[in-house]
Amino acid sequence: MTLLTTMMERPLDAGYQEAADRRVAAGLPGATSTRTVLVVVLAILTGFLFAVAAQSLRPKPTAAAAVKKELVTRIEALQKHGTDQEAKVAALGKQVRDYEALALQQSGGTDLTSTIKDLEVQAGAVPLTGPGLTLTLDDAASTDAGADAGNRPSSGFQEGRVTSGDLQIIVNGLWGAGAEAISINGHRLSSTAAIRFAGQAIIVDFRPLSRPYVITALGDSQGMQQLFEPSFAGLYLSQLTDEYKIRSIMAGSDSLTVPGDSAVRLEVAEPVGPPVGSTAPGTTTLQQGTTTPKRSAGAGVAPTGTGASTTRSPSDTPSGTTDSGTGSPASPTSEETPS
Amino acid sequence: MIPVLGLLAGLAVGLFLDPSVPVWLQPYLPIAVIAALDAVFGAIRAILDGIFNDKVFVVSFLSNVVVAAFIVFLGDQLGVGSQLSTGVVVVLGVRIFSNVASIRRHLFKA
Numbered sequence: 001m002t003l004l005t006t007m008m009e010r011p012l013d014a015g016y017q018e019a020a021d022r023r024v025a026a027g028l029p030g031a032t033s034t035r036t037v038l039v040v041v042l043a044i045l046t047g048f049l050f051a052v053a054a055q056s057l058r059p060k061p062t063a064a065a066a067v068k069k070e071l072v073t074r075i076e077a078l079q080k081h082g083t084d085q086e087a088k089v090a091a092l093g094k095q096v097r098d099y100e101a102l103a104l105q106q107s108g109g110t111d112l113t114s115t116i117k118d119l120e121v122q123a124g125a126v127p128l129t130g131p132g133l134t135l136t137l138d139d140a141a142s143t144d145a146g147a148d149a150g151n152r153p154s155s156g157f158q159e160g161r162v163t164s165g166d167l168q169i170i171v172n173g174l175w176g177a178g179a180e181a182i183s184i185n186g187h188r189l190s191s192t193a194a195i196r197f198a199g200q201a202i203i204v205d206f207r208p209l210s211r212p213y214v215i216t217a218l219g220d221s222q223g224m225q226q227l228f229e230p231s232f233a234g235l236y237l238s239q240l241t242d243e244y245k246i247r248s249i250m251a252g253s254d255s256l257t258v259p260g261d262s263a264v265r266l267e268v269a270e271p272v273g274p275p276v277g278s279t280a281p282g283t284t285t286l287q288q289g290t291t292t293p294k295r296s297a298g299a300g301v302a303p304t305g306t307g308a309s310t311t312r313s314p315s316d317t318p319s320g321t322t323d324s325g326t327g328s329p330a331s332p333t334s335e336e337t338p339s
Numbered sequence: 340m341i342p343v344l345g346l347l348a349g350l351a352v353g354l355f356l357d358p359s360v361p362v363w364l365q366p367y368l369p370i371a372v373i374a375a376l377d378a379v380f381g382a383i384r385a386i387l388d389g390i391f392n393d394k395v396f397v398v399s400f401l402s403n404v405v406v407a408a409f410i411v412f413l414g415d416q417l418g419v420g421s422q423l424s425t426g427v428v429v430v431l432g433v434r435i436f437s438n439v440a441s442i443r444r445h446l447f448k449a
Binding site: 048 | 341342343345346347348349350351352353354357358359360365368369371372375379381384385386388389390391392393394395396397398399400437438441
């Protein structure tokens with residue numbers, strides 16, 4: 001292996017030694033000066049080469065990246081706008097509920113107030129606070145690289161990413177473990193909420209999420225954890241962590257808040273028994289009604305007795321009662337969806 | 340000292356002008372950089388050995404760069420460009436390491 005030996009043991013060009021020998025034989029010093037024009041020119045050239053290579057081989061921000069940045073700013077602005085509007089909706093919803101409660105109180109229907117509260121909690125229409133678990137999921141660290149590369153990933157699926165299917169299984173596992181209310185990244189999961197994916201993004205109730213995914217589940221945190229971990233979803237989660245390095249942190253807490261679902265709207269309303277006074281027997285029809293009985297509870301049940309507040313058959317109930325004045329704030333809302 | 344200043348000046352010019360490299364030339368840039376590094380470290384070692392010669396330096400530099408680029412070009416034409424590039428990088432890399440080791444012995448006596 002003469003080639004390797006030469007390469008390892010005499011890495012210096014033999015030409016240097018020969019030239020030095022020639023110069024010594026001619027009576028000159030072995031080495032020339034390093035300050036000759038040739039050397040300086042070549043040094044400049046070398047520096048230029050290094051700089052050019054470094055610059056041209058570095059990934060450059062492309063025109064697409066600029067457009068993407070612009071789009072990101074617009075998306076963020078609109079998302080902020082959306083969040084503001086949601087807060088407004090929540091505030092207005094609370095106002096409406098207060099009016100409803102007031103109307104009920106004035107008409108003497110206090111029994112209904114508690115029913116409505118109960119139903120609103122079950123439907124996910126109101127924010128809840130209590131003990132619970134937070135489960136934070138994040139993509140594997142290996143997928144971090146290239147996230148800012150300026151172009152979207154061309155390959156369809158990356159192993160280390162959290163998918164909507166993962167979230168579905170975990171959320172269902174949490175429900176199964178006894179969670180009473182769940183939100184993901186601040187989006188309340190009502191019974192009509194869907195976790196889906198579009199392209200690379202996970203979408204909850206038509207709102208795209210960005211990582212990390214924080215699942216907040218209210219309930220008995222100790223009990224939930226004990227039930228969740230040996231369940232299918234718990235094992236699935238630990239598999240995700242082991243196999244694909246998806247990061248997950250579960251933590252219990254004494255006071256967590258899940259927001260109300262602002263998208264709750266009236267879908268079906270039914271009259272509750274005889275209008276004025278005797279309210280108790282009819283309340284069961286509400287619970288069969290829909291998953292989102294907020295408005296129906298407020299308007300359809302309104303003991304004002306104005307049958308116009310039901311969506312199905314405004315004419316089949318008695319009308320023109322004495323309380324129609326107090327019922328007026330509630331009745332107009334019955335047939336429209338809250339914005 | 341003056342060559343070092345020249346190197347810095349060249350770096351500054353390259354960074355400041357930011358010339359666009361034609362696409363066909365881009366595969367040769369990394370190899371050219373490695374070859375240039377090899378020549379530069381060889382020259383530093385020759386200076387320390389006391390046998391530096393400017394003509395030898397220039398010729399070795401240019402021939403290194405040209406030969407390395409030619410090998411990559413040939414490999415591209417034959418369809419084995421990446422393998423030949425690897426070969427060039429290995430050979431020049433070993434030479435750079437040996438020369439740097441020798442420079443280290445000169446400077447630190449270790």
